[in-house]
Amino acid sequence: MQFLTSLFVSLALFGATGTATNFTGDVVNGVPVISYLNLSDVPTRSVSRYYLRVGELSGGLPVHIPVFVARGTPESLESGKKLSLSAAIHGDELNGVRVVQRIFAQLEGQVESLNGTVIGIPTVNPMGIYLNQRNYFTSHNSGWLTNINRVFPGTAAVDGGSLPELLAYNIWNNVWANKSQVDVGIDLHTPSSGAETSLWCYADFRLPYVERLAKLLQPDTLKIDPGEPGSIETTFVSNSIPSITVEMGLAKVWNASLIDRVYDFVNRVLDDLDIVPSNSTQAYSPDLSKTYIATTFHDSVSTYGGFVEQLVTVDEPVTKGQPIANIRNAFGDILETIYSPETGKMFQSPQDPSIEPGASVGQIAYNSTDPECADGCIL
Ligand SMILES: [Zn+2]
Numbered sequence: 001m002q003f004l005t006s007l008f009v010s011l012a013l014f015g016a017t018g019t020a021t022n023f024t025g026d027v028v029n030g031v032p033v034i035s036y037l038n039l040s041d042v043p044t045r046s047v048s049r050y051y052l053r054v055g056e057l058s059g060g061l062p063v064h065i066p067v068f069v070a071r072g073t074p075e076s077l078e079s080g081k082k083l084s085l086s087a088a089i090h091g092d093e094l095n096g097v098r099v100v101q102r103i104f105a106q107l108e109g110q111v112e113s114l115n116g117t118v119i120g121i122p123t124v125n126p127m128g129i130y131l132n133q134r135n136y137f138t139s140h141n142s143g144w145l146t147n148i149n150r151v152f153p154g155t156a157a158v159d160g161g162s163l164p165e166l167l168a169y170n171i172w173n174n175v176w177a178n179k180s181q182v183d184v185g186i187d188l189h190t191p192s193s194g195a196e197t198s199l200w201c202y203a204d205f206r207l208p209y210v211e212r213l214a215k216l217l218q219p220d221t222l223k224i225d226p227g228e229p230g231s232i233e234t235t236f237v238s239n240s241i242p243s244i245t246v247e248m249g250l251a252k253v254w255n256a257s258l259i260d261r262v263y264d265f266v267n268r269v270l271d272d273l274d275i276v277p278s279n280s281t282q283a284y285s286p287d288l289s290k291t292y293i294a295t296t297f298h299d300s301v302s303t304y305g306g307f308v309e310q311l312v313t314v315d316e317p318v319t320k321g322q323p324i325a326n327i328r329n330a331f332g333d334i335l336e337t338i339y340s341p342e343t344g345k346m347f348q349s350p351q352d353p354s355i356e357p358g359a360s361v362g363q364i365a366y367n368s369t370d371p372e373c374a375d376g377c378i379l
Pocket of ligand 1: 093189191192
């Protein structure tokens with residue numbers, strides 16, 4: 001009888017909404033550890049914090065990912081929209097961390113009337129943050145680095161997944177529930193260490209609402225782009241979940257003005273999705289007066305190792321054939337001058353003057369006339 005009762009309880013838990021939230025029983029820094037998140041188990045009208053257990057390092061040290069959930073009114077789990085915010089999948093790209101933190105601090109004051117759900121992962125890649133660099137370090141076979149933003153939706157342990165693949169698998173399946181707990185996704189990045197930009201985004205306009213989402217960002221550059229397989233954005237988009245990748249500023253810094261701009265953007269999205277009460281009856285009309293919309297990027301690279309001398313700054317317009325950088329040797333002699341391949345805009349350039357052969361001296365955004373670039377391309 002006891003068995004039947006517990007079976008009934010289990011079926012009741014798993015029946016309507018899938019797997020119940022699985023608390024491992026561990027508590028880290030006062031925060032409960034889970035191995036699966038079911039939004040219907042999260043307290044309503046509150047912001048909850050969890051650690052998701054994603055695996056163990058060699059030697060058995062457990063790896064936990066912090067997860068915020070803001071749930072609003074009880075019925076709004078079904079009737080409202082579900083927004084995902086994620087940051088620092090690249091461990092040196094930290095501006096987005098502060099955006100997620102600030103949004104959830106704000107949501108604490110809005111959950112009473114919140115019409116929907118917001119899931120936040122402020123640090124997707126704690127190993128990269130610990131190592132102060134982009135990728136995830138796996139230690140066996142002398143060690144290697146994995147770009148986690150190329151392995152989504154990940155690989156299960158039983159299928160041989162390495163820890164970065166398992167991390168992606170656990171986030172995709174055990175937080176986002178194989179997309180069923182997300183309606184719109186925003187993934188926050190900066191350029192890699194050594195590069196500089198202002199505010200731009202990748203957006204795959206082929207999926208409805210992605211264009212609206214990208215324009216709500218009011219970025220300096222909007223890159224129409226078919227996406228990168230294995231990225232959070234493209235994995236969402238290929239599963240029909242509108243998503244963009246936001247690139248903001250510099251790695252390894254918190255840039256207050258860019259954090260403000262992206263915080264304001266997330267608030268416009270919360271309003272647009274009716275998750276927070278709107279101040280207006282009219283849909284927000286984005287100000288795109290300073291936004292350069294481009295289908296195409298061209299990355300100009302150095303032929304030599306040496307030092308790059310920038311002749312054009314980020315966000316400066318360029319014309320085809322204009323010198324954009326000199327490469328100098330250790331004595332200061334100019335080894336080569338790099339020219340803009342097209343008329344457009346310098347949207348991202350090296351901040352670090354030391355340079356290797358094949359490394360970028362500047363990335364130009366422009367609109368290619370090639371019909372194959374209509375949905376976006378990188379040349
Ligand atoms: Zn990144």
